[in-house]
Amino acid sequence: MEPSIQQFRRTVRTWLAGNLPGDLIGAGGPGREHELITERLAWERTLAAGGWIGLGWDSEYGGRAPIEQQVVFFEEYARAGGPGRLSHIGEYLLAPTLIAFGTPEQRARFLPPIARAEQLWCQGYSEPDAGSDLAAVRTTAVLDGDQWRVTGQKVWTSMAHIADWCFVLARTDVTAPKHQGLSYLLVPMRQPGVDVRPIVQLTGDAEFSEVFFDGAVTAADNVVGAPGDGWRVATGTLGFERGVATLGQQLGFTREFDSIVDAARDAGTLDDPLLRDRLVRAWIGLQTLRHHALRTLGSPPTPMTASVAKLLWAPWHQRLGELALEVGGPAAMALPDGLTAAQRLFLFTRADTIYGGSNEIQRTIIANHLLGRP
């Protein structure tokens, strides 16, 4: 590695060591998004002040890190046990979308507040009748003078209860064919016409919400891309979900794996050769996740890149959740005082293969690429 990368790593590590509050280590994250919101909001401001938000953006919009440095940042953040991020939807999904599809005015208006952690975003995509079939969304937006009037319902919206803005895939032309009548709108959340209701998960917690739009409005120029071009922009955003961030994910997985091994040792089950074999398989699978991320990071994505990645990590992580219980034996079923970490991992990972594009959808995407459309 070039000396500058080592230097950068040291800089990140030192900064994190000096700024990350101890009580935030390991907080938040999938299955634990409801934790310590106020403290994590403050942490976002600290990250922003340190200039760590927007590293991966194009340099003319404040991005300053080549991909190797982004990789290092994610690795060090995960290694330090940095908490689950609250500004990631704005930073990693909306911002690249505005950079790719937005107007200079939209970039000038929205990127700086994201970089300062002053504006949080949520993603208004799924609906009760439009999950895997996202293009079937029925939330409508009608141009009424100089504003859009938005009516409908979104579901599985994470961060909705704390978000300032939402990017909403809405139908703006009900006469056009399904994929062509959609628009990508930017809608302020804190207005009377927006109602947020939490969804309780099978973990007992609520990390996602339903969002009801009834008389919600947004300015006419708060549309990304042309009206009717929403599907193209929305699928662009979906494409940004993969990539650099996954390396941090793997380090988080490593921490989970290590604690499962520790738990097996404490429970006395680590001596069982069959269990050991299962743990070794899990470890090998984790190495492959890293190798694959590195291999695909350095090359242009193909239509199946993101789907392969999800079909690798999600089932792996789900299996890890099962292992977390297996190492504990029957005692792992007991509920002493709320969910144990192993139980939470086990239960939440049932969602890994559903959200962000279910396994079935990912397989279909890959098959479309390899076999052509049916």
Next chain:
Amino acid sequence: MVSFAFTAEQEDLRELVQGFLAKHPVRSREPGSYDTGLWRRLATELGLTGLAIDPSLGHSGDAGGAESAGSAGDAGGAEPAGAAGASAVEVAIVLAETGRALLALPYLSTVVAARMLPPEWLPGITSGQTVAALHLDPGLTAERGTIRGLATGVMDGDVATLAVVAAAADGGPALYAVPLDGVERTFTSTLDHSRPGATLRFDHAPATRLEASRNEALDALHLALAVESVGVAAASLAMTVDHLKTRHQFGAPLASFQALRHRVADLAVTLEAATSTTWYAVRAGGEERSVLAPMAKLLAADAAYAVTAESIQLHGGIGFTWEHDAHRYFKRATVTRLTHGDPVALRRTVAARAGLLADSESALS
């Protein structure tokens, strides 16, 4: 950061070899014989055996273990300690293509052995006159410059002129080069019609002790089998995709049926994962190699097995015929998976070398 990119010259090499092997398919051979004309062309016209030799590395081209010329990397980071030499990538490219073509020639054995040999053996490798086989299993002993013992299941040992073997010597197992003229040889066949072998009886056969270690040779063999397996799997998957697109039933191509589409997707994911670990292992080198080589062999051999087995299924009845190539790829994958370290043994090796589940510490120190 490890770069997975191929240079234009490397892409040209791949295209050249792929095209050449597609024009000269040889997917099986009888024990004791091989297409010597094609072998000579590969060696002298295309220079493919000489690729294994990297003169810039001093001796025959080490297995990648000594190239820590790059920075040691960050103690906390997981970056490789130094990249493998360019020729390792080129040999891997060729091996993947020989796997794709299911080439029934002793290429893999020869190039892996070549990496262990001192300079005096190399002209024979380059010219194609030397055909090498490997035997790294226990059972042979060395004393006073000769080898004794029985080596069974020696892949391509039926046509080899030279064997690189592991033998017990004072101070532990060591590696030896043993010319095979005069060595008693019994041809053997396996399920894999593209790779006959031999039982070699060494009775005080003169041998030269090599500097390279048994572990280096085994790592190189594992890596080579991994890369070759990726090629085998890729070819099998491509054949399967082609079949699904062209075969029609119920008035539609098989490729339109969702159950089959999803099975293909799963195979593609399995292959992608194995490809990533394998190429990472080829390029990483250094200290990580001792963990990555058996890991790559494990994953790639399993992937090749999964893909080739499903390939028979997805071809339907025709996949079960001798005439169709599906069984040939399946048999190569089967033998590769269960020899030179089966999945259980390889997982044990990986775990031990990575220091996993050590009693006194957590998984990764």
